[in-house]
Amino acid sequence: MSDYALLLAALVSLLAGLAIGKAWERYKLRGGTWIDRRRARESPHYILGLNFLVANQIDLAIEELTRAASLDADALEVHMILGNLHREKGQVGKAITVHQALLQRSRLSKLEHAYVLLCLGLDYKRGGFVDRAHEAFNEVLRLDPDNEYALVNLQKMQEEQHQWVAAYDTRQRLTKLAAAGAQPQNQAILAFLENEIGLEAVRRKDYAEAARRFQDAIDLDARAVPAYLNLGDVRVAEGNEKDAASIWERLVHVAPDRAYLAFDRIDALAKRTGHPERFTRLCRRLIDENPQEWRARLALSRHLAAGGHNQEALDLLFAALVQNPHALSIHQAIWRALAELRHPPALVDRYGDLTEHAVFYLDPHVCMRCRYRSTELLWQCPHCHDWNTFVEERIAPAQDASEFEDLRI
Ligand SMILES: [Zn+2]
Numbered sequence: 001m002s003d004y005a006l007l008l009a010a011l012v013s014l015l016a017g018l019a020i021g022k023a024w025e026r027y028k029l030r031g032g033t034w035i036d037r038r039r040a041r042e043s044p045h046y047i048l049g050l051n052f053l054v055a056n057q058i059d060l061a062i063e064e065l066t067r068a069a070s071l072d073a074d075a076l077e078v079h080m081i082l083g084n085l086h087r088e089k090g091q092v093g094k095a096i097t098v099h100q101a102l103l104q105r106s107r108l109s110k111l112e113h114a115y116v117l118l119c120l121g122l123d124y125k126r127g128g129f130v131d132r133a134h135e136a137f138n139e140v141l142r143l144d145p146d147n148e149y150a151l152v153n154l155q156k157m158q159e160e161q162h163q164w165v166a167a168y169d170t171r172q173r174l175t176k177l178a179a180a181g182a183q184p185q186n187q188a189i190l191a192f193l194e195n196e197i198g199l200e201a202v203r204r205k206d207y208a209e210a211a212r213r214f215q216d217a218i219d220l221d222a223r224a225v226p227a228y229l230n231l232g233d234v235r236v237a238e239g240n241e242k243d244a245a246s247i248w249e250r251l252v253h254v255a256p257d258r259a260y261l262a263f264d265r266i267d268a269l270a271k272r273t274g275h276p277e278r279f280t281r282l283c284r285r286l287i288d289e290n291p292q293e294w295r296a297r298l299a300l301s302r303h304l305a306a307g308g309h310n311q312e313a314l315d316l317l318f319a320a321l322v323q324n325p326h327a328l329s330i331h332q333a334i335w336r337a338l339a340e341l342r343h344p345p346a347l348v349d350r351y352g353d354l355t356e357h358a359v360f361y362l363d364p365h366v367c368m369r370c371r372y373r374s375t376e377l378l379w380q381c382p383h384c385h386d387w388n389t390f391v392e393e394r395i396a397p398a399q400d401a402s403e404f405e406d407l408r409i
Contacts, residue, residue, distance in 0.1 A: 043068050046078065058085055076102060076112060080119055087119075092127035099123055114143040118150055125153060133157060146177055156385050164196040184221075191221035192379060192387050198230060207234050225251060225258045226379060232265060245269055252282065259286060260295035261377075267299070279303070294320035298330055301337070310340040314347060321354050324394060326364060331355075364393040 049064035062085050069078045083098035099120040102108075108116070121136030134157060140150040151174045158167035171193060175186040198213030211234045217227035228251035235244040248266050252259040263279075270278040283300035286293050297320035301313040314337040321330050334351055341347065365374045368391055370384035381389050 041068070041075065041078070043071050045071070049081075053081075053085075058089060061085060062089070076105075076108075076116075080116060083119055083123070087123050087126050092123055095123040096120065096127070110143050114140050114147060117143070118147065121150065121153065125157060130157065130161070148174060148177055151177075159193075159380075159385070162196075164193055164200065168193040168197065188221045188224070189387050191217040191224035191227060194220060195224060195227045195230065198227070202230065202234065207238055210234050223255050225255050225261060229261060229265065232262070236269070241269055241273065245273075249282075252286070256286060256290060256293075258377075260299070263295070263299050276303075292323050294323040294327065294330065297323075298327075298333060301333060305333070305337055305340065310337045313337050314341065318350065318354060321351075324392075325355060326394065365390040366393040 045064045045068035049061045049068055052058075052061035052064060062082065065078055065082050065085070069075060069082055072078070079098055079102055083095045083102070086092075086098065087095035099116055102116045103113070103120065117136050117140045121133050121140060124130075124133035124136055134154070137150045137154040137157075140147050141154070144150070151170055155167050155170040155174070158164075158170060168190065171186065171189055175183070175190065178186055194213050194217035198210045198217065201207075201210035201213060211231060214227040214231035214234065217224040218231070228247055232244040232247040232251075235241070235247060245266070248262040248269075251262050252266075259282075266282060267276075267279045270276050280300060280303050283296040283303075286296040287300070297316045301316040301320070304310075304313040304316065314334065317330055317334045317337060320327070321334065324330065338344075338347060338351070365377050366372070367374075367381040367384060367386070367389045369386045369389045370381060372381050372383035373393070374382075374390065377392075378390050380387050
């Protein structure tokens with residue numbers, strides 16, 4: 001786990017701890033003996049421990065909080081944070097022992113019970129005890145039906161196990177709890193889950209159900225790109241190529257930045273139906289609409305090169321290279337075109353000029369949330385598990401940007 005993720009997890013643990021701390025205090029106030037219960041939190045070890053936690057010095061935080069806890073065996077939140085820190089350090093067995101011991105306490109309020117169970121569920125999840133984690137999160141939700149943290153974790157586990165229908169239901173519960181402003185994001189996630197349910201139907205060859213699911217995904221989120229791709233594939237499988245073409249065209253229209261994902265499909269369909277010019281027209285339109293569009297240039301250059309127009313293809317590739325000097329696919333196509341033209345020195349020199357300051361990458365994408373890098377576009381991040389967070393990564397020169405200005409077309 002990265003330092004950042006560890007810090008984040010520790011802070012989440014801290015917040016959960018503080019929330020339960022409040023509940024704990026209220027509970028003890030009702031009991032009438034709350035002053036005695038504050039010993040742990042009034043000790044300097046508690047504050048020191050929290051300071052170390054915020055500074056991401058987990059070992060020292062554990063040390064201080066252990067001392068604070070030893071002053072008051074009843075201090076629920078201190079023990080809970082300690083258990084969470086053990087888990088984040090990878091000492092899952094220890095974390096489970098701590099949290100299970102807390103569960104044994106009599107006189108836990110319903111809310112306290114739910115919080116400890118939540119911690120225990122996270123321990124089980126971290127330790128790979130999937131069934132027990134499921135059980136714990138479901139029990140939390142029985143005690144506290146609107147516990148968003150339990151719902152989020154449950155959904156992630158259901159996704160990991162490809163229980164897409166269950167994950168969809170869980171996300172729907174979260175959606176009902178979310179603020180109005182968060183609805184578009186929730187609709188988008190629901191659309192991805194619908195798309196996965198549709199893919200399962202495709203694997204069963206239940207095309208009617210699959211088409212329904214993909215259409216639902218598009219209705220939930222008009223930019224549900226994979227649903228368009230898959231719905232078109234279903235139409236092709238059903239022999240309805242005309243519908244497939246119009247679905248993919250709609251994708252190009254609603255998400256031109258992702259249009260390239262449909263290029264191979266549209267190209268193959270255009271050729272099969274005897275209208276290859278439909279695809280080249282589409283590429284030219286995309287380039288006209290967005291001068292930064294390099295993938296359409298690359299795709300169009302392939303067509304031109306296949307027809308023997310290597311010089312024209314190369315011009316397009318140089319223009320694409322200026323927009324994205326890090327795409328290896330452009331470089332490869334340039335070398336193929338240069339070879340066809342037998343390496344005219346002027347064009348080889350031009351290539352050299354254009355690439356002088358570029359750093360080579362495959363086709364880099366980066367998760368906006370956790371900075372995870374991938375060589376392709378992923379819909380769900382394998383690191384932070386968030387949906388639709390990948391953007392194409394372009395590395396700009398740190399200095400002298402003006403040098404590049406005159407190269408931009
Ligand atoms: Zn991520």
